[in-house]
Amino acid sequence: MARLTRRGLLAATLAAPALARAAAAPPRPLKLLILGGTGFIGPHQVRYALDRGHQVTIFNRGRQKEAWPGPVEELLGDRSTGDLKALEGRSWDACIDNPTTLPFWVRDAGKALAGHVGQYLFVSTVSVYADNHAAADETAPLLAYAGKDPLAETSAGPHRELYGPLKAASEGEARRQFGAAVTIVRPGLIAGPGDETDRFTWWPVRLARGGEIAAPGDGTDPVQFIDARDLAEWTIRLAEQRTFGVFNATGPAHELSMRAMLADIAAGVGVTPQLTWVPTAILDAEHVEAWSDMPAWVPGSGEDAGFARRRIDRALAAGLTFRPTATTAADTLAWFRTLPAERQATLHAGLTPEREAALLARVHAGKG
Template sequence: MVRTLSRRAFAAVALAAVPLHARAAPPPPRPMRLLILGGTGFIGPHQVRYALSRGHKVTVFNRGRRPQDWPGEVEELTGDRNAGDLSALKGRTWDACIDNPTTLPFWVRDAAEALDGNVAHYLFVSTMSVYADNATPGQDEAGPLLTYDGDPLAARDASAPMAYGRLKAASEAEARRRFGAGKVAIVRPGLIVGPGDETDRFTYWPARLADARQAWGPRVLAPGDGADPVMLIDARDLAEWTVRLAEARTAGVFNAAGPDRPLSMKAFLAGVAEGVGARPDLAWAPAGWLAERKVAYWSDMPVWLPGEGPTAGFHRRDIRATLAAGLTFRPLPVTAKDTLAWFRALPAERQGRLKAGLTPDREARLLAELSAPTQG
């Protein structure tokens, strides 16, 4: 199936889809035929729109369950990788393939067999969760990886504890084995954020600081002392950069997170507040105090990880190779503003059920306890 808009409409929509910071990117060396496996999830639609704006011919391959209105001509192939149905890819040739949704190594194997060498470059979107050591700050892409106990090609479920990172690491190895290391880019994102993030792992903070539901109180519970590090990446920055890597046929392994200078939790919340026009009254709660009350990092306190102990290195990964490969970052306030706008456009029922963060009642109880005079 191919959907099209008029040339004039396409030009207008495509230009609007490309942020100002990315319009300065050098033009692609040549138009390419780009295959995107997935294409309808979180980062895929951004990749499609950016690739179209740069003059590429785009094909997406997925199960066809989440139709999109593309700003230009997109070829849509359907199949089911769980069932081994990749017949739509056979006998076709593309300049590059971006594989977004794969966690299970047999998906990589099957894609390689279906493409049968008819793709010049393969980019695999992995995760920073592949690393075995999250305690040591400053590790680069050569850091030790998790291993899978058993035959990874036989795995059909990534829901078991730690299975996600182990199977992603095994998928990386399968990609290099099947496509050849010189033709493969492995991109390991950290926390992916921005408009369209259905996990609410970032969305909680713009919504909370702007009090989008008008249900929270004026004080905001904040984790730690503000000094803990933060790393994240806007889905649009990630998507655009992966397309540019594919254009250049860049091979290698890259930690995809930012920004390009250290960011503390205090600075992170200040950037979010700037983006949503808020002036929050932050109540900082020590990490130990939160742990005693079973306030979990990453879920109850999204984005945040303690900057010491077993998580000291997670938000301190070395990204010098990634910066050298051209990843750029839009300002955090822009990401926060755009995320809040997306969130406020969702149905009221969805806005009332954030999937991460504290509920107003629980936060109120914690704030009262934090403010209560200590008994001595």
């Protein structure tokens, strides 16, 4: 999978030092261990932590090299094979676990770090919830993993329906391994520079391209997402404050409609879009899928009425803040335009131009 280029990463993080200085200074420098560190949110965490004076160690397979603005210790290993020897005998104030889906990764980290970390921050997902019918907070029931021993599960494979249950099982394993020293962060859709899923990126790219644009529903459906930089920086502050517990991490702080999100994105990329709102019934008839064909969107009624209405009061009280959507859109588009031409030509989400044209033709034929 392609990663954030150095040029793109530089452009994406120009605002980070200013934001770091704007936050209250940390009470003391920390020794931080970041498992991963070179994926989507990891580089933002590393840079923010360095800017705030922390000592950073990352642990990964060494396949992706980054140009850091300060000293970063890199330990090599492979969690998929249980090779965590580089962690043994070392101590850190906090460990941030970004990439884990499988419970045995958490178990092995617990064994290697037992008694040697003061806080374990596990990045989970709002996909752990068993029900999306209504708005709910962190106490809502979680999905149950129904299969063999989850610690024996070594791959989710192609079965994406296992993602939520395995994340929920991983949360349980985190509590078993680290007890009360656990912080669980459940992000929603993660957006911003470095987004290789294109589930947010598609919109600023599409609006910037211009022409008539198919938009889902009537514009009133709610949308939730979080900029990767806001998520990354907040996890560092949670470590600084030794904040424990479970937190939904999505945004913004107020309910955001699809119409308002697209207006903010348009402002960020400097366009006046020509939107045609396509009723959900037509989307269904044309087999246009929410979330994938229409990124960032799910209908705001029925069985998914609460999907984009997750309550985030706990996170706000714990200091989660948000960049403006327009800023996220502008920075995402700037990053995307640094990618190779073949990558820009192949978005991983959203309608192709041909399918969008056919959908719009169907809408206009119906009006006629």
